[in-house]
Amino acid sequence: MPVTLRVKRAKRTKRAQRTKRAKGMKKIYIVVIFLLALVVTLIFATGMMGRPKPGVYIKKLKDSHYQLIANRKPYIVKGACYNPIPIGENHEYDWWSDPHTPWLRDGKLMQEMGVNTIRVYQPHENIEEVRRVIHDLYALYGIRTILGHWLGFWEYPCPFYSDKAFQDRIKKEVLEMVAAYKDEPGILLWILGNENNYSCWGRVNPWSDEEIDKEADPQKKNLLRAKIYYTFVNDLAREIHGVDPDHPVALGNGELVGLDIASKVCPDIDLVACIIYRGKTFGNLFQSLKATFDRPILLSEFGADSYDAYKNLEDQNMQAFFLESQWRQIYENLAKNKKGAGNCLGGTIFEWTDEWWKHNESDPKGYKIHNPEAGWSSGSYYFDIKAPGNMNMNEEHFGIVALSEELESGLNKRIPKKSYYVIREFWKNPNLNPKNKKGAKSR
Amino acid sequence: MTKSKIQKSRQKNKFITIFLFLLVIAICHMPYAICQSYAQDNNKLFTLTKQIIEAKTNIELYVPFEELKNVYFKDNKYTEFVEFLKSLGQKKDRLEPFTNYYMALARYYQLKYLEETQNWDEYFNNGNTYRDEFVSAIQKTIDSTMFKEPLHLYAKLILWQFHKDQEDAFAESALLDLMNTTLGYAREEQNTKPIKDVADKLSSYGEKGKSKELYRIYVQKLIGSLKEDRELENIALEFYKEENLELSEALYDAYIERIAKTYPKEKSISILTDIVKLFSYKDESPNDAFYAEKIFEKIEDIGGKEAFTEELMYLRAFNLEKVKEHIKAKDIYIDLVKCYPLTTHADEADFKVGIIYTYVVRDVNSGKTYFEKLAQKENVSPQVVSGLYQLGLLNQWEEDLAKAKEYYDKLIERAKDDFQETVTLTKERLKEIDEAKPIEYNLKTFLDVSLKEEYMMLDMSKLDLKAQPYRTKKEDNVNITSQIYLAESGCFQVELQYLWSGHIGTTKPSSSKGTFDTKYLHSGTKEVNLVVVSPTGVVDRDIVMADVY
Numbered sequence: 001m002p003v004t005l006r007v008k009r010a011k012r013t014k015r016a017q018r019t020k021r022a023k024g025m026k027k028i029y030i031v032v033i034f035l036l037a038l039v040v041t042l043i044f045a046t047g048m049m050g051r052p053k054p055g056v057y058i059k060k061l062k063d064s065h066y067q068l069i070a071n072r073k074p075y076i077v078k079g080a081c082y083n084p085i086p087i088g089e090n091h092e093y094d095w096w097s098d099p100h101t102p103w104l105r106d107g108k109l110m111q112e113m114g115v116n117t118i119r120v121y122q123p124h125e126n127i128e129e130v131r132r133v134i135h136d137l138y139a140l141y142g143i144r145t146i147l148g149h150w151l152g153f154w155e156y157p158c159p160f161y162s163d164k165a166f167q168d169r170i171k172k173e174v175l176e177m178v179a180a181y182k183d184e185p186g187i188l189l190w191i192l193g194n195e196n197n198y199s200c201w202g203r204v205n206p207w208s209d210e211e212i213d214k215e216a217d218p219q220k221k222n223l224l225r226a227k228i229y230y231t232f233v234n235d236l237a238r239e240i241h242g243v244d245p246d247h248p249v250a251l252g253n254g255e256l257v258g259l260d261i262a263s264k265v266c267p268d269i270d271l272v273a274c275i276i277y278r279g280k281t282f283g284n285l286f287q288s289l290k291a292t293f294d295r296p297i298l299l300s301e302f303g304a305d306s307y308d309a310y311k312n313l314e315d316q317n318m319q320a321f322f323l324e325s326q327w328r329q330i331y332e333n334l335a336k337n338k339k340g341a342g343n344c345l346g347g348t349i350f351e352w353t354d355e356w357w358k359h360n361e362s363d364p365k366g367y368k369i370h371n372p373e374a375g376w377s378s379g380s381y382y383f384d385i386k387a388p389g390n391m392n393m394n395e396e397h398f399g400i401v402a403l404s405e406e407l408e409s410g411l412n413k414r415i416p417k418k419s420y421y422v423i424r425e426f427w428k429n430p431n432l433n434p435k436n437k438k439g440a441k442s443r
Numbered sequence: 444m445t446k447s448k449i450q451k452s453r454q455k456n457k458f459i460t461i462f463l464f465l466l467v468i469a470i471c472h473m474p475y476a477i478c479q480s481y482a483q484d485n486n487k488l489f490t491l492t493k494q495i496i497e498a499k500t501n502i503e504l505y506v507p508f509e510e511l512k513n514v515y516f517k518d519n520k521y522t523e524f525v526e527f528l529k530s531l532g533q534k535k536d537r538l539e540p541f542t543n544y545y546m547a548l549a550r551y552y553q554l555k556y557l558e559e560t561q562n563w564d565e566y567f568n569n570g571n572t573y574r575d576e577f578v579s580a581i582q583k584t585i586d587s588t589m590f591k592e593p594l595h596l597y598a599k600l601i602l603w604q605f606h607k608d609q610e611d612a613f614a615e616s617a618l619l620d621l622m623n624t625t626l627g628y629a630r631e632e633q634n635t636k637p638i639k640d641v642a643d644k645l646s647s648y649g650e651k652g653k654s655k656e657l658y659r660i661y662v663q664k665l666i667g668s669l670k671e672d673r674e675l676e677n678i679a680l681e682f683y684k685e686e687n688l689e690l691s692e693a694l695y696d697a698y699i700e701r702i703a704k705t706y707p708k709e710k711s712i713s714i715l716t717d718i719v720k721l722f723s724y725k726d727e728s729p730n731d732a733f734y735a736e737k738i739f740e741k742i743e744d745i746g747g748k749e750a751f752t753e754e755l756m757y758l759r760a761f762n763l764e765k766v767k768e769h770i771k772a773k774d775i776y777i778d779l780v781k782c783y784p785l786t787t788h789a790d791e792a793d794f795k796v797g798i799i800y801t802y803v804v805r806d807v808n809s810g811k812t813y814f815e816k817l818a819q820k821e822n823v824s825p826q827v828v829s830g831l832y833q834l835g836l837l838n839q840w841e842e843d844l845a846k847a848k849e850y851y852d853k854l855i856e857r858a859k860d861d862f863q864e865t866v867t868l869t870k871e872r873l874k875e876i877d878e879a880k881p882i883e884y885n886l887k888t889f890l891d892v893s894l895k896e897e898y899m900m901l902d903m904s905k906l907d908l909k910a911q912p913y914r915t916k917k918e919d920n921v922n923i924t925s926q927i928y929l930a931e932s933g934c935f936q937v938e939l940q941y942l943w944s945g946h947i948g949t950t951k952p953s954s955s956k957g958t959f960d961t962k963y964l965h966s967g968t969k970e971v972n973l974v975v976v977s978p979t980g981v982v983d984r985d986i987v988m989a990d991v992y
Contacts, residue, residue, distance in 0.1 A: 195933045195934075195935070198930075198931065198932050198933060198935060201930040201931070201932075202930075202979045203929065203930055203931075203932040203935070203937050203977065203979065204932055204935045204937070206978075206979045216900075217900075218900060254931065254932075254933040255931050255933060257930070257931045275933055275934070277933065277934055278610075280609065280610065281609055281610045281611055282610075283610045284610075284612065284614075284615065286612055287612055287615070317561065317563035317567075318561075320563070320567065321558070321563065321566070324567075324570075325609070329609070329611055329612075332611060332612065333612060339612070339613055340612055341612055375936060376934055376935070376936035377936065378934075383561075393934065395934075418563075418567075422567055
């Protein structure tokens with residue numbers, strides 16, 4: 001065969017092979033594109049079928065660490081309990097409709113301090129007014145609101161948690177509250193009850209029913225009550241989730257009392273909101289909770305008063321000392337801090353402003369007096385425990401902002417106490433073991 | 444240059460370095476030298492620094508560093524100490540674990556001092572810095588020392604104290620680490636001082652179980668080096684006098700173990716008797732009634748009941764009564780009267796048995812038997828009168844008023860002009876009978892709660908009533924206190940009522956008071972009763988007996 005012919009044939013063969021290969025590649029491309037399209041479609045379809053992440057939720061990390069997520073960012077609750085009762089008024093005062101809008105004055109002060117959350121024990125009846133407060137605080141100052149419900153704890157007669165009619169009425173109130181405010185962007189979470197669990201142990205607002213009365217063993221009586229109460233709270237939580245999947249539901253609880261029972265009957269509770277007055281620190285609270293009821297914790301009431309009942313004089317330093325120490329421990333136990341329990345979400349200090357009516361609510365004259373008499377005793381607040389009868393807790397002096405009788409635009413002038421500044425500085429630069437600082441960073 | 448010349452030159456340089464360093468320190472402390480005390484301190488600082496710089500081994504560093512610390516700490520000059528340590532640490536690498544440890548120690552005590560003196564400006568301005576410095580310095584010490592070194596142990600001890608003081612979440616793991624390190628150290632090392640230091644600190648923080656464990660190890664190591672029993676006893680007594688009862692007990696235990704093997708029965712009992720007298724309950728000196736009872740049991744094991752003299756038996760019963768081991772106390776009081784019918788404590792013992800049977804055991808009939816026994820006695824003692832009062836009272840409560848009146852009348856007849864405290868109470872009861880009124884409210888509540896079936900679940904565990912002193916002279920002050928153990932109620936103050944009754948002396952305590960001071964004008968065994976009531980019902984009851992001579 002001539003050389004030219006051989007070359008031509010070889011070229012033809014190569015071309016044929018190339019064409020064949022190209023055709024094969026084309027098929028592969030089509031398959032790959034098809035598969036990619038399928039995957040994208042599936043991802044899209046799955047996304048469409050599943051819910052987007054809720055606005056506020058709790059993320060469980062490794063080692064049972066928990067983080068509160070709001071708007072897709074970790075959120076440390078740096079809050080205060082808010083009940084701005086003016087001098088001369090008592091708890092019945094409707095501050096929500098106060099034309100002088102105390103929340104605007106306070107919101108600004110809070111923002112300057114670094115407060116990002118307020119806790120309200122129960123909203124007012126007027127939905128529009130409550131919405132306005134929640135909206136104003138969030139829109140103007142970025143402050144979110146935790147709304148709670150007393151669950152009838154202060155009703156007279158005592159709250160009968162085993163009574164069906166009582167349960168139904170409270171459930172209706174709670175669900176109406178959730179329905180009314182769940183779409184407010186400023187809402188952070190719901191807290192059910194406060195220290196209602198103490199009623200199960202018969203020390204405060206005791207209640208009973210026929211079945212409980214039949215039980216002779218006092219300890220078993222308490223357990224029966226606790227089971228009834230916590231089951232009821234869990235029912236509420238489940239129903240709230242049905243109405244509002246966007247916000248976590250907390251069980252308000254005095255100390256850790258009864259949480260061993262709650263752990264068995266409260267699967268629908270997202271977090272525990274504890275009321276703790278243990279002085280300088282919270283002791284082994286965080287680890288204990290982990291062992292008892294593995295849920296994140298919000299310190300929903302803690303703090304110290306600014307009155308030395310022993311020396312009988314105002315002592316703002318004492319309050320600042322306790323509060324700074326308490327915040328340090330809160331930060332040590334936030335998620336991602338290797339040494340802490342990692343189950344703390346933050347806290348709401350008790351409280352924003354002093355309340356002058358609290359010492360003796362049956363005496364209206366006393367509402368205008370900043371009463372120096374203590375209402376209860378706690379040895380953990382040791383500076384003034386030697387006060388007569390060991391009564392050292394001055395209920396009217398728990399605010400981190402004092403009220404003056406002098407009016408400013410119709411409101412009692414706000415005078416931040418030492419703790420306001422000390423905590424502000426702490427939040428700016430939380431002083432922990434340097435190794436742990438990374439874990440503490442957040443909004 | 445020759446080799447010897449080089450060596451001489453090096454030595455000279457070293458000397459100059461040390462001299463210059465000491466000179467700098469002396470200059471630093473010049474302002475203080477104005478005062479004589481400061482001059483003395485400076486001399487001491489100079490000497491100690493020299494010792495530290497010239498120390499050839501780490502062992503030689505412990506004493507001068509400790510003394511150095513004392514010089515600064517006595518005037519609370521923590522920051523000055525830290526500055527001094529920083530400059531010292533830079534001079535020699537070998538000193539760094541020590542300078543870091545003492546820097547941490549200084550910051551630890553400085554924070555405490557600022558809190559105690561309420562020096563808030565410095566606390567808030569620098570507290571966080573001090574805390575950081577503490578954590579950083581103590582960690583450096585731990586990292587740069589071996590577990591066999593006492594400094595390693597001390598660093599872990601102060602780290603645990605730091606967390607324990609803050610009651611934070613790390614206290615538990617720090618304690619575990621401290622214990623493991625100390626036990627590891629004890630296994631390897633013969634120097635017992637660090638073990639005792641850790642045990643002492645644990646004990647002072649109330650970690651009794653852990654301190655006991657370490658004291659046991661310390662004692663084992665110590666007795667290995669002691670040949671004479673006497674030496675061991677003396678050391679045990681020394682620690683008792685220092686009020687380190689835990690350690691004293693651990694040493695006495697070792698001593699008792701030794702003598703049990705070698706001494707005859709009588710001698711052992713005599714030694715145990717001396718020990719038990721030390722530890723039995725006394726109002727005025729250190730005691731550990733539970734440890735004393737352990738020794739009483741040992742005496743009984745060795746010599747049986749016959750080994751107990753009248754005084755020893757009374758001591759045992761009294762000791763048990765004071766720690767509220769009522770049932771055991773009652774049995775010993777019964778034995779006392781059985782074994783020594785003529786004992787001077789017979790009336791007191793019978794009365795106390797009657798009280799325990801009636802109000803603790805809730806066995807009224809047995810109680811009455813002992814009160815009746817007293818009532819039958821010819822000689823009138825305070826307890827005979829009180830026994831008659833109790834019989835009258837129990838009959839009055841049982842609504843057998845005629846019988847009650849009979850006992851009360853008999854009491855007044857036998858008391859004549861004496862025993863006025865009991866006579867006054869009796870007259871009050873008689874007035875109630877005459878006017879057909881119920882027993883005074885507080886007393887009746889106590890009787891109801893102690894004797895009625897419906898209060899059976901109240902077992903005196905929620906209330907602890909105490910008298911100080913338990914044994915007193917007429918007209919001396921007695922402090923009666925109560926401690927209540929209630930369920931948590933958070934910031935809700937539970938309003939409690941204190942219903943006091945019985946022989947409460949010259950004071951009439953109000954129902955809002957959980958404590959009061961009183962005096963007794965007449966001798967006898969004075970029973971004080973208390974019932975505590977909360978808004979939801981009776982919390983508990985308790986009874987306490989004070990002996991007035």
